[in-house]
Amino acid sequence: MTPPAPPPHTKMTIRQPKPAETMHQFIQSLNQIFWDATTLEVNTMVVETIDGQRFIPRMVYQELYRLNRVDLTQQHCPLELQAVYLNLRSQLERQYQALLREPSSLLYDQSLIEPETLSPEISPLPNPLGNAEEIEQLQKLLGDRQFLCCLRKVGELKTALDQQWRKQQQQGGTPATTTSSPELIQAKTVLQLDGTINNTYAAALLTHPHSTMILQIHQQNIQTSTQQWQGLLSFLMGLVQGSFQGRSPQRRPRTKRIFTRSAPTHLP
Known part of the structure; x- marks a missing residue:
């Protein structure tokens, strides 16, 4: 065999x-x-101090994602600062919605519901602690250059707003007694x-x-x-x-080879 x-x-x-x-x-x-x-x-x-921490996209995203009116109220955040905090989060939502409607984006979704039909209290942002599908969507989102630019800018504004809130807490002031402005x-x-x-x-x-x-x-x-x-x-x-x-590189000139035939030599 x-x-x-x-x-x-x-x-x-x-x-x-x-x-x-x-x-x-x-x-x-x-x-x-x-x-x-x-x-x-x-x-x-104009800020009190400059934050020396490096920009870590996922950490900044998680801090902004957790912003909501209920938690801010429980933390005794002034109403005018609450509006600024929620506006920062809304900027990320608008940037995310724009990427979902951009055909050239990796996040493009044809079956997306129009924003007019969405409740203002429901965020379309992917949950950083959600299921595998949301985590994958978040990785794509953090890989987009436009969203990262928006995230960095909003994160810097949140840092300045946090400093202003801490200053109010140290002074023991309220929106009615403090002279500080929520403008960043x-x-x-x-x-x-x-x-x-x-x-x-x-x-x-x-x-x-x-x-x-x-x-x-x-x-x-x-x-x-x-x-x-x-x-x-x-x-x-x-x-x-x-x-x-x-x-469009320039063509190299062709070199012409010239062969010469020598006369035969006779050995003695």
């Missing part, structure tokens, strides 16, 4: 991306970064490439004892940020130009 023949050796080939595909993906990512950098926003806030941003300036410039100032800044100094600091921040912004745009434009030049 002859032993069975060994199975034929199968060779596994891994498809390598073509240079054209790699270049196309690189250009697409540059386009997205370029469009994200077409607007400069400068915010000036005293001055805001938005510049766009089309020449649009929007300046927004908090009403409390007009009566602030250091309003002149705050406005001077804000103007200095605008000048410094504008220079950095222009440098970033120049860097991105250089990358885009370099990528397009790399797609």
Whole structure:
């Protein structure tokens, strides 16, 4: 009895991306970064201390997710601060809803219910302590660059709001007796490439004892940020130009080989 023949050796080939595909993906990512950098926003806030903690997306998300009116009321949070806290959480909800309706997003959902039919007390945000499906949805959400940018900004505002709340608790003040304002941003300036410039100032800044100094600091921040912004745009434009030049390389001139036939030599 002859032993069975060994199975034929199968060779596994891994498809390598073509240079054209790699270049196309690189250009697409540059386009997205370029469009994200077409607007400069400068915010000036006055806080008691600067939090030195690093930005950890999941921790910041959990803190914002837990915000609700019932817990804030039980913690004796002033009503005007409650409105600001809940507004921060609403910003994350709106960003999440926008990603669910964006066809190019990994979170795109065609069967999404319109926001008009949702109760304002029900949050569509995925629960960080929920089931496996919600955890997977949260991982996709924290991997989105636009949502991370929004999360970082909202997290910084919450840190400033926490400091203001602690200050009120230390002073033993109430919304009726304290002179502090729930406004977190005293001055805001938005510049766009089309020449649009929007300046927004908090009403409390007009009566602030250091309003002149705050406005001077804000103007200095605008000048410094504008220079950095222009440098970033120049860097991105250089990358885009370099990528397009790399797609159409110049042909090398062909070299013509010349063969010479030597006369035969006769040995003696």
